Amino acid sequence: MDIILKYFSDFTPQQLQQFAALQPLYTEWNEKINVISRKDIQSLYENHVLHSLSIAAVANFAGGMQVIDIGTGGGFPGVPLAIFFPEVHFHLVDSIGKKMKVVRAVAEAAGIKNITMQHARVEDIKNRKFEFAVSRAVAPLKDLWRWTKPLLKKGNEASLSNGLICLKGGDLAQEIYESGLRPNVVRISELFKEPYFDEKFLLHVSA
Numbered sequence: 001m002d003i004i005l006k007y008f009s010d011f012t013p014q015q016l017q018q019f020a021a022l023q024p025l026y027t028e029w030n031e032k033i034n035v036i037s038r039k040d041i042q043s044l045y046e047n048h049v050l051h052s053l054s055i056a057a058v059a060n061f062a063g064g065m066q067v068i069d070i071g072t073g074g075g076f077p078g079v080p081l082a083i084f085f086p087e088v089h090f091h092l093v094d095s096i097g098k099k100m101k102v103v104r105a106v107a108e109a110a111g112i113k114n115i116t117m118q119h120a121r122v123e124d125i126k127n128r129k130f131e132f133a134v135s136r137a138v139a140p141l142k143d144l145w146r147w148t149k150p151l152l153k154k155g156n157e158a159s160l161s162n163g164l165i166c167l168k169g170g171d172l173a174q175e176i177y178e179s180g181l182r183p184n185v186v187r188i189s190e191l192f193k194e195p196y197f198d199e200k201f202l203l204h205v206s207a
């Protein structure tokens, strides 16, 4: 987990304990329910935790905000962000129930209190509003935006205006064109120097 401390500091002892708990917990749970590819589990902190925290490097969520993680799978980016922002509430949603089981077990064992979980397709969530939606590796930008837009409150209380923040890789030109949107695009390799982050991007679309 030193790779986290290379880029972020000022964690409380509780946050450090929670980050440290992730490796044994995900290693144990991933053997029962596969949420991270088996070869990737050794690179949990770089490929999953730090990648998730690229969102924290660009968006300083304010205490009391509500953030939905769409298609969280085993809890990325929602779980690392919930540890990073203990005053922010994270609602983690996935359409596959058994993945929610892993997230629930990890959050409980690590004592992460600011997370709720919902087994649902995000399109079916009604009557709830969030300041931000976050997502990694779930759907084309066009679909993510169609699902997310009705769930967002407008506002500007964080370092970024309220909206969708998604993590994506590869050549995004066609995907952005097809979305009809003009997202702000951040190269994650400008934040973190490890080769894993080459060709990885963070996209932000304002509500």
Ligand SMILES: C[S@@+](CC[C@H](N)C(=O)[O-])C[C@H]1O[C@@H](n2cnc3c(N)ncnc32)[C@H](O)[C@@H]1O
Residues within 6 Å of the ligand: 070, 071, 072, 073, 074, 075, 076, 077, 093, 094, 095, 096, 099, 120, 121, 122, 123, 135, 136, 137, 138, 139
């Ligand atoms: C490739 S996995 C990524 C999981 C996690 N975000 C990560 O980066 O490790 C995509 C996840 O999105 C979920 N998903 C896809 N479409 C969804 C939808 N419409 N509503 C909720 N979850 C969805 C899938 O069940 C799957 O767990």
